[in-house]
Amino acid sequence: MTNHWSDIQNADLILIMGGNAAEAHPCGFKWVTEAKAHNKARLIVVDPRFNRSASVADLYAPIRTGTDIAFLGGLINYLLENDKIQHEYVRNYTDLPLIVREGFGFENGLFDGYDAERRGYPDKSTWNYEIGPDGYALTDPTLSHPRCVYQLLRAHYSRYTPELVSSICGTPQDLMLKVWEAVAETSAPGKVMTIMYALGWTQHTVGSQMIRCGAMVQLLLGNIGMPGGGMNALRGHSNIQGLTDLGLLSNLLPGYLTLPRDTEQDYAAYIAGRAPRPLRPNQLSYWQYYERFHVSLMKAWFGPNATVENNWAYDWLPKLDIPGYDVLKVFDMMYEGQINGYFCQGFNPIGSFPNKAKVSAALSRLKYLVVMDPLQTETAEFWRNAGEHNDVDTAAIQTTVFRLPTTCFAEENGALVNSGRWLQWHWQAGDPPGLARTDVHIMAGLYHRLRELYLSEGGVFPDPILGLHWNYARPDEPSAEEIAMEYSGKALTNLTDPNTGAVEVRAGEQLAGFGQLRADGSTACGCWIWSGSWTQQGNQMARRDNADPFGMGQTLGWAWAWPANRRILYNRASARPDGHPWDPVKKRLVWWNGTRWAGTDVPDFKLDSPPEEGMSPFIMTPEGTARFFAVDMMAEGPFPEHYEPFETPIGRNPLHPDNPLARSNPAARVFKNDMELFGTAEEFPYAATTYRLTEHFHFWTKHCRLNAITQPEQFVEIGEALASELGIAAGDRVKVSSNRGYIKAVAVVTKRIRPLTVDGRTVHHVGIPLHWGFSGLAKNGFITNTLTPFVGDGNTQTPEFKSFLVNVEKA
Ligand SMILES: Nc1nc2c(c(=O)[nH]1)N[C@H]1C(S)=C(S)[C@@H](COP(=O)(O)OP(=O)(O)OC[C@H]3O[C@@H](n4cnc5c(=O)[nH]c(N)nc54)[C@H](O)[C@@H]3O)O[C@H]1N2
Ligand SMILES: Nc1nc2c(c(=O)[nH]1)N[C@H]1C(S)=C(S)[C@@H](COP(=O)(O)OP(=O)(O)OC[C@H]3O[C@@H](n4cnc5c(=O)[nH]c(N)nc54)[C@H](O)[C@@H]3O)O[C@H]1N2
Ligand SMILES: [Mo]
Numbered sequence: 001m002t003n004h005w006s007d008i009q010n011a012d013l014i015l016i017m018g019g020n021a022a023e024a025h026p027c028g029f030k031w032v033t034e035a036k037a038h039n040k041a042r043l044i045v046v047d048p049r050f051n052r053s054a055s056v057a058d059l060y061a062p063i064r065t066g067t068d069i070a071f072l073g074g075l076i077n078y079l080l081e082n083d084k085i086q087h088e089y090v091r092n093y094t095d096l097p098l099i100v101r102e103g104f105g106f107e108n109g110l111f112d113g114y115d116a117e118r119r120g121y122p123d124k125s126t127w128n129y130e131i132g133p134d135g136y137a138l139t140d141p142t143l144s145h146p147r148c149v150y151q152l153l154r155a156h157y158s159r160y161t162p163e164l165v166s167s168i169c170g171t172p173q174d175l176m177l178k179v180w181e182a183v184a185e186t187s188a189p190g191k192v193m194t195i196m197y198a199l200g201w202t203q204h205t206v207g208s209q210m211i212r213c214g215a216m217v218q219l220l221l222g223n224i225g226m227p228g229g230g231m232n233a234l235r236g237h238s239n240i241q242g243l244t245d246l247g248l249l250s251n252l253l254p255g256y257l258t259l260p261r262d263t264e265q266d267y268a269a270y271i272a273g274r275a276p277r278p279l280r281p282n283q284l285s286y287w288q289y290y291e292r293f294h295v296s297l298m299k300a301w302f303g304p305n306a307t308v309e310n311n312w313a314y315d316w317l318p319k320l321d322i323p324g325y326d327v328l329k330v331f332d333m334m335y336e337g338q339i340n341g342y343f344c345q346g347f348n349p350i351g352s353f354p355n356k357a358k359v360s361a362a363l364s365r366l367k368y369l370v371v372m373d374p375l376q377t378e379t380a381e382f383w384r385n386a387g388e389h390n391d392v393d394t395a396a397i398q399t400t401v402f403r404l405p406t407t408c409f410a411e412e413n414g415a416l417v418n419s420g421r422w423l424q425w426h427w428q429a430g431d432p433p434g435l436a437r438t439d440v441h442i443m444a445g446l447y448h449r450l451r452e453l454y455l456s457e458g459g460v461f462p463d464p465i466l467g468l469h470w471n472y473a474r475p476d477e478p479s480a481e482e483i484a485m486e487y488s489g490k491a492l493t494n495l496t497d498p499n500t501g502a503v504e505v506r507a508g509e510q511l512a513g514f515g516q517l518r519a520d521g522s523t524a525c526g527c528w529i530w531s532g533s534w535t536q537q538g539n540q541m542a543r544r545d546n547a548d549p550f551g552m553g554q555t556l557g558w559a560w561a562w563p564a565n566r567r568i569l570y571n572r573a574s575a576r577p578d579g580h581p582w583d584p585v586k587k588r589l590v591w592w593n594g595t596r597w598a599g600t601d602v603p604d605f606k607l608d609s610p611p612e613e614g615m616s617p618f619i620m621t622p623e624g625t626a627r628f629f630a631v632d633m634m635a636e637g638p639f640p641e642h643y644e645p646f647e648t649p650i651g652r653n654p655l656h657p658d659n660p661l662a663r664s665n666p667a668a669r670v671f672k673n674d675m676e677l678f679g680t681a682e683e684f685p686y687a688a689t690t691y692r693l694t695e696h697f698h699f700w701t702k703h704c705r706l707n708a709i710t711q712p713e714q715f716v717e718i719g720e721a722l723a724s725e726l727g728i729a730a731g732d733r734v735k736v737s738s739n740r741g742y743i744k745a746v747a748v749v750t751k752r753i754r755p756l757t758v759d760g761r762t763v764h765h766v767g768i769p770l771h772w773g774f775s776g777l778a779k780n781g782f783i784t785n786t787l788t789p790f791v792g793d794g795n796t797q798t799p800e801f802k803s804f805l806v807n808v809e810k811a
Helices: 005-010 030-039 068-081 087-093 149-157 162-169 173-187 207-220 240-245 267-272 286-305 311-316 327-335 356-364 439-457 480-488 705-710 720-726
Strands: 013-017 042-046 059-061 193-197 231-233 341-345 368-373 400-405 414-417 422-426 503-505 590-592 597-599 686-691 715-719 733-738 741-750 756-758 761-763 765-769 804-810
Touching: 005 030, 005 193, 013 030, 013 173, 030 042, 042 173, 059 173, 068 149, 068 162, 068 173, 068 207, 087 207, 162 173, 162 756, 193 207, 207 231, 240 414, 267 286, 267 311, 286 311, 327 356, 414 480, 715 720, 715 733, 720 741, 720 804
Parallel strands: 013 042, 013 193, 042 059, 193 231, 341 368, 368 400, 686 765, 715 741
Antiparallel strands: 414 422, 590 597, 686 804, 715 765, 733 741, 733 804, 756 761
C-alpha cells in the first residue's frame, strides 16, 4: 500500500477493482465502512462476480476477467478527453512534460524492439527519456512537443473508445460511463479516491501492467500522496509484505536491493548501475545512496569478513544468469529433471501452484523433498493415491519425503508486516506441540551442519558459508529480538558528524534510521527500509499508542511503519508546489512551515528543501516525478496495453485482430511444454476464475472442525443463464475441465454471475473457490489448481490463476 488501512477512512470514493476486500480482508474492510459512515464516501466495485464487497457497494459494474487494462485505458482516455485531470499536479509532479527518445514507437500491438523468437524485448534502448548535453532529461512545460509523455499517452489511449472498451470488457456502456464519471469527480484537488486491489489484478499475465494502469489513473487525478488516496495492494498472508521487504524472491536482496546479473562481475559497475544521478536539476534521486544500504547489508551478513579489500564480499553474492529463478522456473526445471532436492518451507505447491499434474510430476522427479510445515499438507503427501482426487501411481514415485514439523506465528515472538507497511510486534501465546521446532531453529541447524561439512571435507566455493557472521547468544536458535535488531542496524565504530567531528552514535549502538547508514563499513543493517524499527530507545514495533491527534488515522505511535515510520508514501504530493496542502482542512498531511517540512505524517521529502527549490515529490526516481512512461522498467512496454489472457474466450485481441503476436502478452513468462497445454474456446468455452472465501484460509482451515463445517465441500459458481443452458440445477454435481485436467464439485447456481456480451458474442464466467484438497477434515475433494495454466506475468512471474478456459458438464 502507498497508504494504509486506517487511512481508507479519509477517502471520498473507494474503488475496489481486482480484489474482494469484504471477503478476503474483512478486518481491514471496516475502514471502508468508516469512510462510508463518516466521510459520506461512495464505494464502487468492478468485478466479474457480484461478490461480498459488491453487495455493500453504491455501484457495481461487471467486467470480463483479464480485461482491466482496457477498462482503465478507456478511463484514461475519458479523463484526458473530458479534461478531468488535476492539472497543477500532473504538470509539476509527473513526467508528462518529459520528452521521449526519437525512435520510440508502438505499432500493431508491439512496442519498438520486439524479438519474436525470444518472446520479449531484449533491446529497450528507445524506451527512455531524451537526455540533453547537460545530462538532464529534456522537458516541454507546454506539453505540446510531439514526443513529450503527455502527447504519447494521449495518442496511445485514444484507441480505447467507450464502444471498443465495452466490447472487450463486456461491461455495459452505461454502467461503465457511470463508473468513469464518478471517478473523474476526484480530479478536483481536494477530492480523493482510493484504489483497493489484490489478486484480481496481480494474477494475470498482464497483472503488473493492470496495476500500473490503475496508478496512472490515480496520478492523472492527483490522488497519490493524498490521505484517503493511493494505490493500495491488499496483501495476502499476514506477513507477505515482510517477505518481499526481506527480498525472499530469487532476484532480490533485502530492502528491494537487487542481486547482480552474471554480466555484472565488477562491483563498481554494479553500484553505478543502481545509484542514478538526478535526471533533473535540484532533484534528490534517493537511490543514489544505494551503496550505503548495500555495504551495510554485507556487514550485517559477513561482519568483519566483508572488507573494502574484498569489495564487501561482492564475489560471494550469487550472479543471476537469467532474470530470476522464480517458482514457475524452478518447477519447470524440476519437471525437466534439472533439480533433485527441494525445500518446501511454508509452501503447499500441490494446492497452490498451477497445473497440478505438472507440479506432481515435477515432485516425482526429485530425490528428496523436505517439507517444513506445522500442518499436514497435500504436498507432503503428493505420492499418496487418494483415488480420483489424487490419482497417482505411488509405487512408481521414488522421492524421499522428510517432514519437519514447525511452529506457527502464535508459538513465537516476532514481527508481522501488514499491507500498510506497519511492523507490528507479537508475543508468543503458547508452547509448540510435540517435536515442532521454529523455522529459525531448523535453518540454523542446517547452516551449522553445512559449515561443518565444508570445514571437514572442503568443497566448491565454501566462502559464503564459512564467511557468514553468526554472532548470536544461542547459535542454534537466534532469537527474534536479535534478528530484529540486526535488521534495524547498528554502528560498528563511533559515527561522527562530518562537519563538527562530534560523536553521533557510539560503536555498538542501534541506529536511529537509514539516514545514518554509511558506505565505508562502519554500519551494519540487515534491511535498510526497516532501519529505525529497533533503536536505542528499544523495540519501536512493540509500541501501542493509538493516539490520533489530527483525527485522520495517522497514529504515529502505534507500531512502526517503513520507511522512517512514515504512514503515507509520497506525501509531499498532498501539498501544492508552493508548500500549502491542496485541502488545508480535511486533507492536511505535510506542509512547508517557512523553514522546514512539517505535518501530521512524517514528511516523505528532504526536510529543508524549500518549495522554491522545485524538488518534486517522487524522490525515488532520478527525475523526481512519477512516471506515466515506465521507461525500460517493465517487460512488455512503457505504457500498459490490453492483451488477452493466454486462454481467451474470444480467440483474438480486438485491438489487434490481425497480429497473432499481440493477442496475449508478448513478453509473458511461458515455457515451451506449457504452450501446447493451452485450451481454446472451441473446446473450453467458459471464462473461469478462482478465488477465496472468508470461511477458509487457503488449505489450512480445512484442518479445523468449525471451518470445515461452515464450508464443508468444494463448489463452483455458475450463472443462472448458463445453468439453464446446460440443464444444471443448484446442488447438482458437475465436472469442470480444462485442457490440463478436471475437477468435480457441487454446482451453486447464482444470479451473481451474469453473462456478458463480448466482441459480439456471449461469454459466461465460472467461479471456482480454491480451498479444498485431499487432506484435512473437510470433505476430501479435488485440487482447483488441476485446472489452471502454467503461465505467468513477465515482470513478477505471478501465474494466471484468474483467467483461463473451462468446460462444464453434469457429472
Ligand atoms: N478468508 C481468507 N482471507 C484471505 C485469504 C484466504 O485464503 N482466506 N488469502 C489471503 C491471500 S494470500 C491473499 S493474496 C488475499 C487475496 O485477496 P483477493 O484478491 O481479494 O482475493 P480473491 O478471492 O483471490 O480475488 C478477488 C476478486 O478478484 C476477482 N477477479 C477475478 N478476475 C478479475 C479480473 O480480471 N478483474 C477484476 N476486476 N476482478 C477479478 C474475483 O472475482 C474476486 O472477487 O486474500 C488474503 N485473505
Ligand atoms: N488457483 C489459484 N491458486 C492460487 C491463488 C488463487 O487465487 N487461485 N492464490 C495464490 C496466492 S495469493 C497464494 S499466497 C498462494 C499460497 O500458497 P501457499 O503459500 O503454498 O499456501 P498456504 O496454504 O497459505 O501456506 C503453505 C503452508 O505454510 C504453512 N505455515 C504456516 N505458518 C508457518 C510457519 O510459521 N512456518 C512454516 N514453515 N510453515 C508455516 C501452512 O501450514 C501451509 O501448509 O496460493 C496461490 N494459489
Ligand atoms: Mo497471496
